[in-house]
Amino acid sequence: MDELISLAKTAWLTVRDVLPIAAILFGFQVFVLRRPIPNLRRVLLGFVFVLIGLALFLEGLEAALFPLGRLMAMQLTHPDFIGGAAASLAWQDYYWVYIFGAAIGFATTVAEPALLAVAMKANQVSGGTVGVWGLRVAVALGVAIGIALGAFRIVTGTPLHWYIIVGYIFVVIQTAFAPRQILALAYDTGGVTTSTVTVPLVAALGLGLASTIPGRSPVLDGFGLIAFASLFPMMTVMGYAQLSEWRARRAARRRLAEQAVADADAEIRRLDID
Template sequence: MDLQRLLAWTEPLFGTITDVLPIIAILIGFQVMVLRRPIPNLGRVVLGLVLVVVGLACFIQGLQSALFPLGKLMAAQLTDPAFLGNTGDQEHTTAHWLDYHWVYLFAFAIGFATTIAEPSLIAVAIKAQQVSAGTIAAGGLRLAVAVGVAIGLTIGVFRIVTGTPLHYYIIAGYCVVLLQTAFAPRSIVALAYDSGGVTTSTVTVPLVAALGIGLSSNIPGRDPLLDGFGLIAFASLFPIMSVLGYAQIGAEITRLRARARTKRRQES
């Protein structure tokens, strides 16, 4: 038993080392062969690389031991016919899409919570606030992205429940994004597009992937390969829409306030 546990930990460790080695080789190669300069603070760099490898290995093992099984378990429990209130032969019971309201609520909540806790989003939001000299609030940006992910996952779960084609939603969504881009403030467009990428990182992706596969495995008539994937696409698309909308609403509020101040000056 102890040997099995040891092997379970060594496998992600060696896998992480294999994945990280090319990155280390490129960085060291450019530093030594292209820039022709010694690596500064070599001891600290080596220690940092060791921590990165060990941390990633622990993270991967944690995903396999906790997050993936937990996501599948929640999906199975939320789609259980007994939980949905259906009776009779559970194997052939088909629930109405409205019966999955707890699944939609769970998708919204988990999308919001994981995005708020996403380290990459926190880093981008802080940088955006610094570069914009405070005109873009880090908290507001994180909230806008989290709401976008939550809405996207809810719609993505609805797609899995109903079995409708993925490309309908994606094409329609990007049409909305293109329309928003034409009217949104130019200063926010690039940041909005980047916001769709930072959400698909270490915290969000494992739970979202497990949720999608778990739902498609337990909902009658759904195929994990055809229907289980695609939630991450929703989690990337809808934050772009929400951040652009957040900027457009902010710009409109600023314009209305400026108009109100001008009107008060004229009246006085």
């Protein structure tokens, strides 16, 4: 019974959050553009599916994944698991925390519906140049690196702003060398990662770590992982584009070299015949 009540509350909150979006879309179509809504029945059915799917999805996260994420953070930082007294532990002793942070960051990003939607649109607009799976993996790797580094920051208690400043300096430098056609998409992927799945799990992990590691404050140290999750995907997506461009240039040079060798052989055979 409690589960049904909780699901009903989640469904109501979902309806409340989605209705303004629907009102803006329908309002602009009818009152600004003054055009009828095409396939109205299909559009309304789609909104119903969105509401049901979001409600079930959020309720499932709240019931299973969020508590499990907090529990894992507490267990991974417990001295009994690490094998030492809490006061004598060094940052190297928390290596399982970094591995778990990277793994959960990668998995949640690959499962992120917003990222899938952006990747599919980018694939369509680019005519297949931007691969759906390649973009998702590149973004997920960036989030994995960011969460692992953010967990390291919580463990060591170092200031957040230095990581962010250095990271954005690196992004600015990388921007000068990355292919121009990928820059806007790379910047957008930083915002895509802070969505439905990733944010709650990452926030739960950060607060769990800050609550269990001695000397850390949940308020001062528990937040900030989402900043890492937004920063590093920009680097990895630009790096993915740079790597793809380099491989394409290398393949083109190889084809030119092979063609030059073939032309030279043909010329030698022609001279021999003469």
